[in-house]
Amino acid sequence: MSITSDILRGHTEAIILSHLLEHDSYGYQINKDIMKKTNNAYELKEATLYSAFRRLEQAGCIRTYWGDETVGARRRYYSITEKGRKAYADYKREWQEAREIIDQLLN
Amino acid sequence: MSITSDILRGHTEAIILSHLLEHDSYGYQINKDIMKKTNNAYELKEATLYSAFRRLEQAGCIRTYWGDETVGARRRYYSITEKGRKAYADYKREWQEAREIIDQLLN
DNA sequence: CCAATATACCTCATCTGTCAAGGTAAATAT
DNA sequence: ATATTTACCTTGACAGATGAGGTATATTGG
Numbered sequence: 444m445s446i447t448s449d450i451l452r453g454h455t456e457a458i459i460l461s462h463l464l465e466h467d468s469y470g471y472q473i474n475k476d477i478m479k480k481t482n483n484a485y486e487l488k489e490a491t492l493y494s495a496f497r498r499l500e501q502a503g504c505i506r507t508y509w510g511d512e513t514v515g516a517r518r519r520y521y522s523i524t525e526k527g528r529k530a531y532a533d534y535k536r537e538w539q540e541a542r543e544i545i546d547q548l549l550n
Numbered sequence: 551m552s553i554t555s556d557i558l559r560g561h562t563e564a565i566i567l568s569h570l571l572e573h574d575s576y577g578y579q580i581n582k583d584i585m586k587k588t589n590n591a592y593e594l595k596e597a598t599l600y601s602a603f604r605r606l607e608q609a610g611c612i613r614t615y616w617g618d619e620t621v622g623a624r625r626r627y628y629s630i631t632e633k634g635r636k637a638y639a640d641y642k643r644e645w646q647e648a649r650e651i652i653d654q655l656l657n
Numbered sequence: 658c659c660a661a662t663a664t665a666c667c668t669c670a671t672c673t674g675t676c677a678a679g680g681t682a683a684a685t686a687t
Numbered sequence: 688a689t690a691t692t693t694a695c696c697t698t699g700a701c702a703g704a705t706g707a708g709g710t711a712t713a714t715t716g717g
Contacts, residue, residue: 559704
């Protein structure tokens with residue numbers, strides 16, 4: 444990965460929620476999606492991902508259920524809740540505001 | 551302040567370097583400048599500021615000297631070094647890259 | 658004149674998100 | 688048979704941000 448973690452810090456939850464807005468998914472898949480979407484410029488570390496899942500679930504932003512795979516490894520799916528949608532909207536607004544501020548400060 | 555610290559995290563040093571590119575300055579002034587530039591949307595906390603100064607100095611990105619005020623409180627001035635200019639260029643490139651990545655992921 | 662506020666510096670302990678390193682288990686490819 | 692891929696997870700350590708505290712001088716309002 445080329446982007447340092449401190450710059451991406453704080454965006455993990457928003458990135459996850461954004462993915463779940465499209466459709467339910469599971470950890471491994473979300474991780475692959477992010478790498479693909481960014482042409483391997485950014486890879487969420489597993490530990491980071493799972494700790495974000497825990498925070499999001501505890502906050503009521505996502506719900507989880509086990510997939511009914513009869514073949515292959517079991518998958519724990521995540522789906523976004525109504526609260527999660529609101530949280531995402533907030534995150535996004537915040538990001539847009541922060542982006543402008545930083546652009547302004549980094550002349 | 552309206553922006554959460556985790557989103558700004560990692561940008562402190564770049565913000566300071568950017569200010570020092572224009573002219574030497576001191577802690578208190580840099581802080582005020584940032585608030586003004588952002589219409590009070592963002593305020594660097596003092597502890598954050600001074601710990602960033604320490605990191606920057608240790609990394610050789612800035613040099614410090616005491617002002618010769620004969621009146622008022624003493625001021626410790628900071629000036630950017632050649633290494634600091636290079637570091638700033640790197641920070642800025644990184645920011646632009648990160649901005650695109652996040653924009654891509656938060657849709 | 659005196660109290661409050663502003664200028665200006667600093668430190669320490671704590672908090673939080675990230676991540677390296679480790680683990681489990683099943684399926685598939687070589 | 689063995690290596691790789693899919694898929695999950697935990698623990699401890701690290702680093703930047705910050706609340707809370709401190710020092711000292713100058714200015715301003717009542």
